[in-house]
Amino acid sequence: MLKEDRRLQMLERIIKEHNYQKSALLEVLHAAHELYGYFDKPLLTYIAERLNLPPSHVYGVASFYHLFKFRKPGEHVISACMGTACYVKGVEEIITAIEREFNIKRGGSSPDGRLSLFVTRCIGACAMAPNITIDNEVVGRATKEVVLDKIRKVLGG
Amino acid sequence: MVLKPEDILRIAREEAERQRSYRYRINVCCSSGCLPFGALQVLKAFEEAIKEFGLQGECRVSRTGCVGTCSVGPVVLIEPGGYLYQNVTPENAREIVKSHIVSGKPVKELLYANEAFFKKQLRLVLRNAGKIDPLKIEDYIAAGGYSALIKCLTKMTPKEVIDEVIASGLRGRGGAGFPTGQKWNFVAREKNTPKYVVANLDEGDPGVFANRTLAEADPHAIIEGMAIAAYAVGAEKGYIYVRAEYPLAVQTLREALKQARSMNLMGKNILETQFSFDIELRLGAGAFVAGEETGILASIEGRRAMPRPRPPYPATSGLWGKPTLIQNVETLANVPLIILNGGSWFAKIGTPKCTGTKCFSLTGKVNNPGLIEVPMGITLREVVFEIGGGVPSGRRFKAVLVGGPSGGCLPESLLDLSIDYESLTKAGAIMGSGGIVVIDDESCMVDTAWFFTDFCVDESCGKCVPCRVGLLKMRNILERIMKGEGRLEDLDILSELGEYVRDVSLCGLGQTAPNPVLTTLRYFRDEYITHIFDKRCPAGKCFRSQVSMKEAP
Numbered sequence: 001m002l003k004e005d006r007r008l009q010m011l012e013r014i015i016k017e018h019n020y021q022k023s024a025l026l027e028v029l030h031a032a033h034e035l036y037g038y039f040d041k042p043l044l045t046y047i048a049e050r051l052n053l054p055p056s057h058v059y060g061v062a063s064f065y066h067l068f069k070f071r072k073p074g075e076h077v078i079s080a081c082m083g084t085a086c087y088v089k090g091v092e093e094i095i096t097a098i099e100r101e102f103n104i105k106r107g108g109s110s111p112d113g114r115l116s117l118f119v120t121r122c123i124g125a126c127a128m129a130p131n132i133t134i135d136n137e138v139v140g141r142a143t144k145e146v147v148l149d150k151i152r153k154v155l156g157g
Numbered sequence: 158m159v160l161k162p163e164d165i166l167r168i169a170r171e172e173a174e175r176q177r178s179y180r181y182r183i184n185v186c187c188s189s190g191c192l193p194f195g196a197l198q199v200l201k202a203f204e205e206a207i208k209e210f211g212l213q214g215e216c217r218v219s220r221t222g223c224v225g226t227c228s229v230g231p232v233v234l235i236e237p238g239g240y241l242y243q244n245v246t247p248e249n250a251r252e253i254v255k256s257h258i259v260s261g262k263p264v265k266e267l268l269y270a271n272e273a274f275f276k277k278q279l280r281l282v283l284r285n286a287g288k289i290d291p292l293k294i295e296d297y298i299a300a301g302g303y304s305a306l307i308k309c310l311t312k313m314t315p316k317e318v319i320d321e322v323i324a325s326g327l328r329g330r331g332g333a334g335f336p337t338g339q340k341w342n343f344v345a346r347e348k349n350t351p352k353y354v355v356a357n358l359d360e361g362d363p364g365v366f367a368n369r370t371l372a373e374a375d376p377h378a379i380i381e382g383m384a385i386a387a388y389a390v391g392a393e394k395g396y397i398y399v400r401a402e403y404p405l406a407v408q409t410l411r412e413a414l415k416q417a418r419s420m421n422l423m424g425k426n427i428l429e430t431q432f433s434f435d436i437e438l439r440l441g442a443g444a445f446v447a448g449e450e451t452g453i454l455a456s457i458e459g460r461r462a463m464p465r466p467r468p469p470y471p472a473t474s475g476l477w478g479k480p481t482l483i484q485n486v487e488t489l490a491n492v493p494l495i496i497l498n499g500g501s502w503f504a505k506i507g508t509p510k511c512t513g514t515k516c517f518s519l520t521g522k523v524n525n526p527g528l529i530e531v532p533m534g535i536t537l538r539e540v541v542f543e544i545g546g547g548v549p550s551g552r553r554f555k556a557v558l559v560g561g562p563s564g565g566c567l568p569e570s571l572l573d574l575s576i577d578y579e580s581l582t583k584a585g586a587i588m589g590s591g592g593i594v595v596i597d598d599e600s601c602m603v604d605t606a607w608f609f610t611d612f613c614v615d616e617s618c619g620k621c622v623p624c625r626v627g628l629l630k631m632r633n634i635l636e637r638i639m640k641g642e643g644r645l646e647d648l649d650i651l652s653e654l655g656e657y658v659r660d661v662s663l664c665g666l667g668q669t670a671p672n673p674v675l676t677t678l679r680y681f682r683d684e685y686i687t688h689i690f691d692k693r694c695p696a697g698k699c700f701r702s703q704v705s706m707k708e709a710p
């Protein structure tokens with residue numbers, strides 16, 4: 001983490017807006033996660049120092065919530081919704097197909113770092129289940145064929 | 158701009174008049190259900206077509222929230238007449254304008270023909286959903302919005318407001334069903350200040366999206382309800398705790414708050430009265446337990462969302478130890494209607510003990526999935542088979558899951574159960590925040606119970622032993638049964654463990670998490686037995702290696 005990093009300046013500004021209050025930790029974590037895409041140790045230590053909190057507390061809070069990532073995600077992120085409706089409508093099959101085709105495990109990234117596959121717990125679009133998100137674009141009423149095809153396109157282009 | 162109550166009423170009149178002057182209003186649903194299917198392109202196509210035919214003065218095209226029929230999106234509602242078009246493409250848009258608007262002939266082939274979906278519904282909380290532009294406060298005001306707040310501020314004392322809510326019989330829509338007016342009374346009685354109002358929009362249950370849709374479609378109804386609650390209990394500060402996974406809801410609420418502030422409906426001395434109130438948004442970060450009332454408090458304070466024992470209840474000692482009123486957003490959205498129409502009007506809807514309506518997300522193996530609002534006391538059969546249109550052909554209805562991942566799976570024989578807090582609890586399910594998932598014979602009930610237990614294991618905060626260890630044990634036993642290594646005594650252990658976890662867990666998550674296992678054991682025991690004795694899964698789902706879905710940190 002470089003000191004001259006612009007993202008760090010933005011983060012600092014947000015921390016300042018919250019008056020360095022300890023209770024703003026979750027808000028600050030959100031901002032940092034949005035800026036960096038994931039948390040690493042220097043980033044969490046930095047937040048801990050600025051809010052005058054023990055690093056263990058900051059890590060404890062950050063790791064409690066499922067939204068935050070602790071590993072750098074791949075260039076393209078696939079997120080499979082594992083809500084009840086999606087599960088009942090067979091999202092598991094689509095996930096397995098993605099794992100097989102792109103040699104990737106849920107929660108991990110492909111060896112070349114181009115693709116990550118995550119499983120989320122419901123994005124609240126249950127009437128269109130099953131849902132797969134490809135780089136923030138939701139594919140509703142997803143089928144194995146459509147999803148695999150879209151991922152191939154994303155990777156190819 | 159400093160506005161007075163009469164200014165708001167004037168704006169309402171003028172805006173309503175302006176809207177009446179349009180010959181047609183074209184409402185394009187742009188909620189998270191229709192967006193992935195190109196709703197924004199449809200909106201643009203309508204705007205272009207209106208321009209092309211030179212109808213700008215006669216028609217108003219607006220983006221709105223959810224109409225409810227999410228499975229046939231994008232949908233477009235044309236008023237007057239309530240013509241609902243389904244699966245609209247940008248190409249259709251021109252055709253609809255040409256035929257419906259110019260020639261007065263609705264395009265029959267594109268109309269949503271399923272009247273049964275709306276017939277048994279009663280849309281009170283969702284009164285504006287799909288009809289107003291959530292990003293325009295004038296739309297809400299024109300529909301009568303904020304007049305309830307004005308009535309409270311100018312004509313009613315806080316006590317009178319609370320009495321009206323008590324008279325309505327409104328109960329908390331977050332799931333537990335605690336009488337709302339009583340809760341307000343507790344907070345109002347506290348002497349300690351400042352007081353807070355928290356709106357709970359942490360809809361963490363998979364399969365549930367009613368709160369999300371409400372926030373996307375009618376954010377001001379939530380804000381107005383909160384302001385009335387704040388006036389009643391004497392709070393000056395509020396928080397809306399919303400899931401970060403709902404970006405559109407966050408954006409809509411943020412914009413709505415900005416507009417409310419600009420119109421003097423929020424902030425210091427609202428509408429030149431003595432009442433001051435402001436709301437801040439707080440984003441959740443993916444924790445089911447953060448929806449629990451003491452969990453939400455911890456999260457707003459920037460800590461892990463771990464529940465704590467009660468008492469003291471948040472009404473006495475909530476945010477930063479101060480009296481705090483926590484309500485689900487659906488509860489709050491009911492409040493303006495109660496104030497305007499009176500508590501006794503509201504009390505006549507639903508059943509005597511459970512008044513009003515309830516929003517449900519109807520999903521799973523059902524023909525018409527979507528967002529519905531029905532009067533309390535309606536039966537599950539009416540919801541699944543009449544509104545939902547039953548199970549898609551070729552399959553048989555097996556069970557209905559009511560109340561999210563910690564709800565209960567109810568069989569066909571219980572379909573005539575009335576939907577209210579007491580009967581659901583008696584059957585082993587819960588109201589929860591309103592999820593109804595229909596399950597057909599393709600699903601295995603042991604696998605389903607495993608899925609929910611796995612979810613709750615994942616989401617358990619780990620603070621109390623019964624939930625942390627008990628649920629894990631239950632999941633392991635289920636996995637063993639699914640692999641064909643189950644023993645008959647496992648069923649007794651499962652029930653015993655489930656009851657134990659239910660009875661001694663600290664918070665609502667642990668207390669309800671065993672419900673799917675307990676109800677499937679009660680109503681679908683034969684499926685467990687087939688797994689154990691015949692080493693066979695009736696639905697053909699199990700006996701493959703189940704991989705835990707836990708995401709690597």
